[in-house]
Amino acid sequence: MKIVFIGAGNLATHLAAACKAAGNNIVQVYSRTMENATLLAGETGAEAVNNLEQIRLDADLYIFSVKDDALPAVVRQMPPTEGVWAHTAGSLSMDLFAARKAEHGVIYPLQTFSKQRKVDFASIPLFIEGSNPATTRLLEELAGSLSRNVRRLSGEKRRTLHLAAVYACNFVNHMYTLASEIIGREGLPFDLLLPLIAETAAKVTEMAPQAAQTGPAIRFDEEVMRRHLSLLPDPETKELYTLISKSIHKHSI
Template sequence: MLTVVLIGTGNVAGHLYHQLLLSNTVKLVQVFGRSSEALTPFSEVATTTNYKELYAADVCIIAVKDSAIAEVSKELKHLKGIIVHTSGTQPMSVLNNAKVGVFYPLQTFTKNKQVDFRSIPFLLEANEETTLETLKLLAQEFTENIHLVNSEQRKQLHVAAVLVNNFSNHLFYWAEDLCKEQNLPFAILLPLIKETVAKLETLSPKAAQTGPAVRKDTETMQKHIALLTEPLQKKIYQLMSESIIATYEKKL
């Protein structure tokens, strides 16, 4: 049975924690946190705020913010097991141990919002073959959607993930505000949002594109820009439209 120590108490750590508790072949033996208060939701296993009290385990998962990974790794030099981080952007080289790797779940995690781990891609990287095989076994406890990806590929994927998740969600927020201004429910847009995503199961994003920019309908675009009150929103709308036009101008 693989044993795991989890470093961190944030969103990613919380979701990994609950999933690991369900496993019959992987044992989560301890969670590290910066404070006893932060560790309260992790009470079903041993916890500690002291790096020197960390248990020996086959794998130690660092699930903290990117800027803290290197410093945390320095505190783990006494551990003999595999040390991995869960970052989409940090290279494997930020880890200072003999056996290191990356254990990156490509998904957005929000507190108190359950996710289906079976559908989540896990991107793996390791500095040696035996370490990689161990990480594959660990990943199989979460999903069958496992990919071997190097640090450069993972960085590019993270940019792509920000585009499709963070940026699109901010546009949803912006659209919600526009609805509120007219006393309309944001839910009126949900069928459109769902269809936009559903089409990507059978069409490429390029083939699925619709709207005034792809038709080069400048009159409609100018009317939209005039309706927007924030200068930054006007600029974003203009730049997005220009990007769409540039993508499809040969077709036009």
């Protein structure tokens, strides 16, 4: 399949590499900045462009992977092309393409991507939606060649999944950041927490997270929580500690 990537960020970088590895032809990479376009184009043997007027019109698939709030403008500026237009955003409707392109859809990979970190694409859940059966099948076939974990999902459910992913990934990672700050203030290395972090993630492969909960908040150990609050440096951090602890206690079983 001839594929054009519109966008060259973290997600586009990993998805383009996986598409190429599955035997597809990445013909072009567009990015607003030529530097980013060139970087990803170089990795995938594609042509780099930084002007939407230079987009090739004969590809089978155009994958839009830009910041959510930039996508509507990019779609408006796209020239009319052959093929299918699809985006990769969890919380955007596929309808944003409707006025410009009848054959459109979504490939949403449920994963966190950083450029410098390799991921096993085959295990990433990919969620597909298409504007008609042929488009859905085309996206599904591509997705099936990238991952063994593909399913169709409506835009509404995808939005909910994306919200859940914010908790399971971004909010979780922020808890790691706060832990790293706390431990860093005592001159202790973040690595000390890695076995705990790994076990906390591994536990929920076997038990529901609600059943896996431990610690002072679930036991409602007020004395420990009071002492913890006294160690936190500012009102904002204290508020976050209190709010999450209350929520844990409310969810105790």
